[in-house]
Amino acid sequence: MSKSNIYLPYLMRIEKITQEAPGVKTFRLKFEKEEDEKEFSFKSGQFGEYSAFGEGESTFCIASSPTKKGYIECTFRATGRVTNGLDALEEGNTMGFRGPFGNTFPMDEWKGKNLVFVAGGIALPPMRCVICNALDTRENYKDITIVYGAKSVNDLVYKDELKEWADRPDVNLVTTVDPGGETPDWKGEVGFVPSVLDKVAPSSENTVAIVCGPPIMIKFTFPVLEKLGFKDENIYTTLENRMKCGVGKCGRCNVGKLYVCKDGPVFSKAQLNDIPAEEY
Amino acid sequence: MEKRYINKEGLAKWFGSILNSGKRVYAPVRHGEKVDFHQVHSLEDVAEDYIQTTLSAKSVIFPRAEVLFSYKKDNKEVTLEDFNPDSVPETVIWKIRPCDAAGFIPLSDIFNGGYDDVVYAAHLNKTTLVSFSCAKADDFCFCTSVNGSPGATKGSDIQLTILPDGGAIAEIITDKGMALIKSADDCFESAKDEDKSKYLADVPVYFDLNTVHDKLKEAFSSDIWKQQSERCLGCGACAFVCPTCACFSIEENSKGSHGQRIRCWDSCGFSMFTQHTSGHNPRSTQSQRWRQRILHKFSYMPERINDFGCTGCGRCSRACPVDMNIREHLTSIVK
Numbered sequence: 001m002s003k004s005n006i007y008l009p010y011l012m013r014i015e016k017i018t019q020e021a022p023g024v025k026t027f028r029l030k031f032e033k034e035e036d037e038k039e040f041s042f043k044s045g046q047f048g049e050y051s052a053f054g055e056g057e058s059t060f061c062i063a064s065s066p067t068k069k070g071y072i073e074c075t076f077r078a079t080g081r082v083t084n085g086l087d088a089l090e091e092g093n094t095m096g097f098r099g100p101f102g103n104t105f106p107m108d109e110w111k112g113k114n115l116v117f118v119a120g121g122i123a124l125p126p127m128r129c130v131i132c133n134a135l136d137t138r139e140n141y142k143d144i145t146i147v148y149g150a151k152s153v154n155d156l157v158y159k160d161e162l163k164e165w166a167d168r169p170d171v172n173l174v175t176t177v178d179p180g181g182e183t184p185d186w187k188g189e190v191g192f193v194p195s196v197l198d199k200v201a202p203s204s205e206n207t208v209a210i211v212c213g214p215p216i217m218i219k220f221t222f223p224v225l226e227k228l229g230f231k232d233e234n235i236y237t238t239l240e241n242r243m244k245c246g247v248g249k250c251g252r253c254n255v256g257k258l259y260v261c262k263d264g265p266v267f268s269k270a271q272l273n274d275i276p277a278e279e280y
Numbered sequence: 281m282e283k284r285y286i287n288k289e290g291l292a293k294w295f296g297s298i299l300n301s302g303k304r305v306y307a308p309v310r311h312g313e314k315v316d317f318h319q320v321h322s323l324e325d326v327a328e329d330y331i332q333t334t335l336s337a338k339s340v341i342f343p344r345a346e347v348l349f350s351y352k353k354d355n356k357e358v359t360l361e362d363f364n365p366d367s368v369p370e371t372v373i374w375k376i377r378p379c380d381a382a383g384f385i386p387l388s389d390i391f392n393g394g395y396d397d398v399v400y401a402a403h404l405n406k407t408t409l410v411s412f413s414c415a416k417a418d419d420f421c422f423c424t425s426v427n428g429s430p431g432a433t434k435g436s437d438i439q440l441t442i443l444p445d446g447g448a449i450a451e452i453i454t455d456k457g458m459a460l461i462k463s464a465d466d467c468f469e470s471a472k473d474e475d476k477s478k479y480l481a482d483v484p485v486y487f488d489l490n491t492v493h494d495k496l497k498e499a500f501s502s503d504i505w506k507q508q509s510e511r512c513l514g515c516g517a518c519a520f521v522c523p524t525c526a527c528f529s530i531e532e533n534s535k536g537s538h539g540q541r542i543r544c545w546d547s548c549g550f551s552m553f554t555q556h557t558s559g560h561n562p563r564s565t566q567s568q569r570w571r572q573r574i575l576h577k578f579s580y581m582p583e584r585i586n587d588f589g590c591t592g593c594g595r596c597s598r599a600c601p602v603d604m605n606i607r608e609h610l611t612s613i614v615k
Binding site for chain 2: 004005006007008009011051053054055056057079080083092093094096214215240241242244245247248249250251252254255256257262276278279280
């Protein structure tokens with residue numbers, strides 16, 4: 001099958017399904033055709049259009065690291081028609097994938113720097129790709145700090161990896177849950193991500209901050225980073241505008257003169273300063 | 281640019297030869313009060329004496345709904361059937377207006393920029409545009425304000441200017457146009473030394489396009505968007521009649537084990553256009569959506585693809601049920 005039609009998906013076999021949190025699943029996907037797997041490569045930050053045949057396509061980042069070969073992973077919450085259609089699939093089923101699309105986190109430029117990851121809720125998946133990539137090439141980076149929060153203990157995703165990261169001496173992981181979301185045996189923080197970040201107070205010296213989360217979390221996290229001395233060009237985030245085509249044609253993710261699918265999804269805060277905030 | 285002359289009889293003969301060649305021919309056809317592009321089978325089908333079709337000819341190359349690929353589900357297996365470019369027939373659009381032909385320039389920039397869209401390209405490559413210069417215009421026309429004119433040839437393969445004797449000057453703009461002329465070479469004579477401009481409609485210039493572009497840079501937070509769009513119904517008619525609007529949706533059409541993924545026209549004026557599944561909507565009000573329409577066409581497109589997203593055809597103003605007039609709105613932005 002020719003890949004010249006940009007709307008024609010790769011056929012993917014669902015190899016493994018992990019229930020991450022209520023309503024949230026991770027799919028491990030393998031290319032059904034060997035030649036598709038061979039021609040495919042991606043970098044951290046890129047996304048794809050995932051399809052449940054019969055329901056349509058939905059946009060998520062690639063949640064696995066490019067250092068892991070032979071498969072890709074995506075994590076999604078069953079919310080609308082497509083994600084519920086995906087949710088109904090089982091291991092061994094076939095689904096569609098188009099990608100990789102969009103730009104990447106400039107991980108080469110970050111070599112020799114400290115990395116601070118700030119994530120909220122279901123926004124850890126886009127960051128997990130970068131975190132795993134950084135951990136697999138650990139020698140390239142200095143201190144790695146991860147501040148991750150969710151509504152409740154139950155809503156934290158990638159619980160196995162969180163344990164792994166917590167056990168690593170070369171990672172400073174701080175997890176938090178919203179007040180009221182804690183369990184009796186919860187040992188992490190209780191509080192919203194921005195205030196926990198304020199408390200952790202990572203140094204901004206030679207440091208890049210990567211922030212992914214709901215718009216409200218991002219809105220309150222930027223001032224904390226600013227207070228800690230982070231310059232706008234050292235703060236990165238991803239925009240999550242609605243998309244259909246993923247390739248800069250359907251017009252949906254147009255934000256100012258930029259297209260999130262082509263110019264993003266990764267933007268520095270300095271870049272965001274040039275486009276109107278109400279458009280995303 | 282090569283020019284030829286074709287007399288009235290020659291024109292009919294040439295048209296007949298195009299029909300006989302097996303190409304699909306789309307031309308303006310009258311249905312009651314409306315004139316629109318439909319497939320025609322004789323010269324008598326072609327409408328005379330009208331200013332503008334209700335819809336542009338866009339749908340011939342960028343159909344309102346089109347299958348991007350099909351699939352079949354069989355237990356756990358899925359097989360795909362790709363879009364076949366060979367399935368698109370050779371087509372001629374006859375009597376397209378210069379503003380409509382010009383609309384395919386920004387459309388092509390969008391569809392072929394970065395990632396090539398083979399579905400769009402298959403239609404474009406197989407279509408020859410024979411435009412007719414405009415002898416008449418109405419108050420909605422403003423092509424001369426947006427880099428166009430009643431005799432502009434941009435986007436056309438051939439342009440005919442009809443003469444008082446019923447014959448026409450044929451300007452041959454592209455190789456595709458030349459091929460269509462060559463297919464009935466004996467219908468044509470060498471061109472008379474005649475200036476087509478005296479046969480063209482007079483369309484006044486209403487505003488300076490570069491001033492619009494410059495003013496819009498500072499206009500994002502302006503009150504004008506709300507003022508202009510307070511009466512907007514969000515019906516999307518303006519986008520559907522527009523020759524340059526390219527926004528589309530990708531939808532699923534499935535029944536049982538078979539399905540198709542379909543591209544269909546959409547509009548930035550619709551409230552659901554940018555709405556996330558979470559309910560968050562960056563453009564939740566009609567004024568935000570109207571602003572996007574204008575900024576996209578007159579600010580973002582020129583910066584991204586060096587072309588404006590408007591050819592001055594005036595259709596959006598003619599179609600608007602609440603009389604929003606884009607030409608008046610742009611003129612007021614300049615002031």
